[in-house]
Amino acid sequence: MTLKIALAQTNFLVGDIAANVDNIVKAAIHARDELGADMVVFPELAITGYPAEDLLLRTDFIAAANNALYQLADRVAGIALIVGFPERDGDKLYNSAAVLHQGAITACYRKRALPNYGVFDEQRYFTAGNQPCVFEFNGTFIGLTICEDVWRQGIIEDNKQAGAELLLTLNASPFNSGKIHQREAVICSQVKAVQIPLVYVNQVGGQDELIFDGASFVVDADGDIVFRAAEFKEQISVVEFDGNHPVKSTCAPLYAEISSEYQALVLGIKDYVRKNGFQGAILGLSGGIDSALVLALAVDALGADKVEAVLLPSRYTQDMSNEDAILEAEALGVHHHTIPIEPAVNAFTGMLADIFSATAPCVTLSPASIQSAGSAKDATEENIQARCRGVVLMALSNKQGKLLLTTGNKSEMSVGYATLYGDMSGGFAPIKDVPKMLVYQLARYRNTLSEVIPERVIIRPPSAELAPNQIDQDSLPPYDVLDPILERYVELDQTFEQIIAAGFKTEDVARAITLVDKNEYKRRQSPPGIRITGRAFGRDRRYPITSGYKGVPIK
């Protein structure tokens, strides 16, 4: 007996239950009529989108989701739908998957493994289920699982013992670099151990900080991938099963890591702009590598006609910066204009002159630039320049309804090398989780597709250009030293001693850690950005601002 199962790798809008249900119906009809599927599997919590966060605490929202699910059973005939929804039962809420078939809910599974670490808060909302759910369909016994279930030991095996011959897994598994390989490795190995084929359906799309990469797949009982959907795209595909044995099908190739990272960033910008209804995007183009990369990403996400670049030179901006910025905008066909910031900087300097001349400088815990411990004047005045740029960019954003993209990278966010309300202004920070060295790699990668970032931008020493002849290395260790220290401290929770033992210089490690510790307050007010590493500054790194913890031991 053959069975055709469609994998609906869909991109839904969190919170828009009516639209999500319409899209489920459309996808089911397509799977039935175009692909001849007997059954179509949707991602985890497809009805509400994932993660719906505290919307899940609203009774109206939960009622609407449950009503929508119950009505969905009647809307599509001739195909079974497996749909994730937040199931209310009395005062409890479950992360559930329902089987809708012939106008009825014929089975319903409650997720057993509720992740509550990293970016996940599922125990805030859901009660865990406590048993497998196996249903019979056209003579095959099928088990249901949801996301974390298939990462945890024992649950796949439970399903087999409960009689399942085939497993369906509904997922909302967020991307980070290396995650696609990791996910397949973990699940194939579990499947192989238990010898039960598995259909893995992941959602796709950007949702605030999170990117869902899709890359749905089917594994046979031996743990071999026999089908894989594309990364970062909606796709409805069908896989044929002979009994419970999947017939080998097309496997979309896995992208190289750099390519996946680039596409994740493009999708993140695209979906943030689209789902929030912006007219396009605007950004400040400095002639440096960060804004050059963000410009290329924005154009690849939105099209050149939806992106606007603004040059905001000061007296410290070198000619080559302006030249390169214009070259970038022209290479990408982006409208650009130039607004020198001197008039505003001079106005503020004049307004503050009397008070500043009467003030004894004091930089203790200045919520500002880190450059100038011991040289208060520079930090304050550097910040004024950055903030004048912020005011101009926000005015343009406000006037035109375009999203202001913040161009800071993860290395800067880590050590606080950025100005609050200055270059940190913006609604979305695409490369906020991209360390500086990876910024360079992504720029080089983008240039392999077509040459858009001038070589000079890639090779010149990075500079904030907020003071004469300033370069980042005046204040920070070189990025090829800084970035691995930051990764160890921020993402891997390594200690000062461990990082030094790995071969880094004590003074570099001490400087990096001290700056990370001191700048939590700044990160707290930064715009959301796209998570591409194993731990971003955002929902997966929750540190107190007020803190006596010192990562560098006091001698």
Place this chain on the structure above:
Amino acid sequence: MTLKIALAQTNFLVGDIAANVDNIVKAAIHARDELGADMVVFPELAITGYPAEDLLLRTDFIAAANNALYQLADRVAGIALIVGFPERDGDKLYNSAAVLHQGAITACYRKRALPNYGVFDEQRYFTAGNQPCVFEFNGTFIGLTICEDVWRQGIIEDNKQAGAELLLTLNASPFNSGKIHQREAVICSQVKAVQIPLVYVNQVGGQDELIFDGASFVVDADGDIVFRAAEFKEQISVVEFDGNHPVKSTCAPLYAEISSEYQALVLGIKDYVRKNGFQGAILGLSGGIDSALVLALAVDALGADKVEAVLLPSRYTQDMSNEDAILEAEALGVHHHTIPIEPAVNAFTGMLADIFSATAPCVTLSPASIQSAGSAKDATEENIQARCRGVVLMALSNKQGKLLLTTGNKSEMSVGYATLYGDMSGGFAPIKDVPKMLVYQLARYRNTLSEVIPERVIIRPPSAELAPNQIDQDSLPPYDVLDPILERYVELDQTFEQIIAAGFKTEDVARAITLVDKNEYKRRQSPPGIRITGRAFGRDRRYPITSGYKGVPIK
């Protein structure tokens, strides 16, 4: 047999294990020598402070906390210490309470009820314990519980069944309005049902958004409070027990709600400034009620000499605003100065003139002011004014190392009636969780202590003064209507229909809800502020920015 138990209502710094341990030792010696106590009880997780958030994921931090606890046993003789700490056992972490006596750990309890709702994320870090812990001390059998344990049904009873004659509870129970009464009511009623006396020790102090109010107490077996410590103050007290029967002692009176709220705000400012090492605070004084209240709070928290007020008038600022601002500063003895913002506003207007004259206005989803749907020019230019003020205030803050206090209230934060990087600039927002009507009440309350806020500031219609003759009610329902709608929608999760059924006008409810829904992006970049309601914008309201949810049903 009598037993003297000290309640150590302490204010610790999250993350500073060494300092916290030193303070524990000091308090224990005081309890032993000055109060004659046999035992001293500290708050929940006293070793690390609460909440330590993701510091609890660091192996070095946990190792340091465990080592500190083990060493503590040897540091104080002649008194038993009950101390909360994050107990590591293999790869598991428990929220534990250890009994340290005569150089050894004689008992250790693992918290059973781990809250994971509201502001709490304990299941992110801890594994739940699964049994009571009763130990014998000088002939009395004593049970240990931690915070949430005594709110949950059954755990107090379990302790009695396990032989406990007296219960100790270690707490980090955060304040919100009405919480002190609620806490006592819940716990006294549980105690009365089980008939076992209870010693409740709460921490005190501000930690980012959270205020811990102290107000530790002792309940006898009949559920009557026989001792209560002061609110919002460190205090080490002793209560004598005759067997397990507490001898009636002094009860600090419970403050009126308005007084508790005021003190919570004062403590929040004081601890944020002190624990983060700022030199003092600065704020923009507009002549309006919000900044007037924040000024009074800051002076009450820090002293007049640590507070600086800046008047930042524009062409739209009325004379009475400047007059009243100066009256306020003088009444409180605060240094003030005036910096008109016209030069900066004119500079930006000139810099943007060419582009703006060429731009078709479009305000869809402008990340800016809400005032001017349909009147793009005003919103952008209003924001420029607010942002010029932000730049000046941040420059002063940077130069002097003073914390910039943001003066926006909860009503504004709810509906987005504020400018990102403008009046929302600052490191700390003391009244961010105070609805506008409560701002008035707190101002009047403060004036009953001494007259510092001019009557005219309290009675004139509130205005942002960003356009000619502008008042808040041009854009918003009156605050006595708006505030209860917001409370129902934001704090109580009521639906559109429920709020209308409670007697509010459809158009007011629709406007309020729409604005709350649309302005999550703005709140996400706001500074932290003090939580005083049952649900603040912060760690206890986690909404997606990208969201298709509409609290107002689409017709």
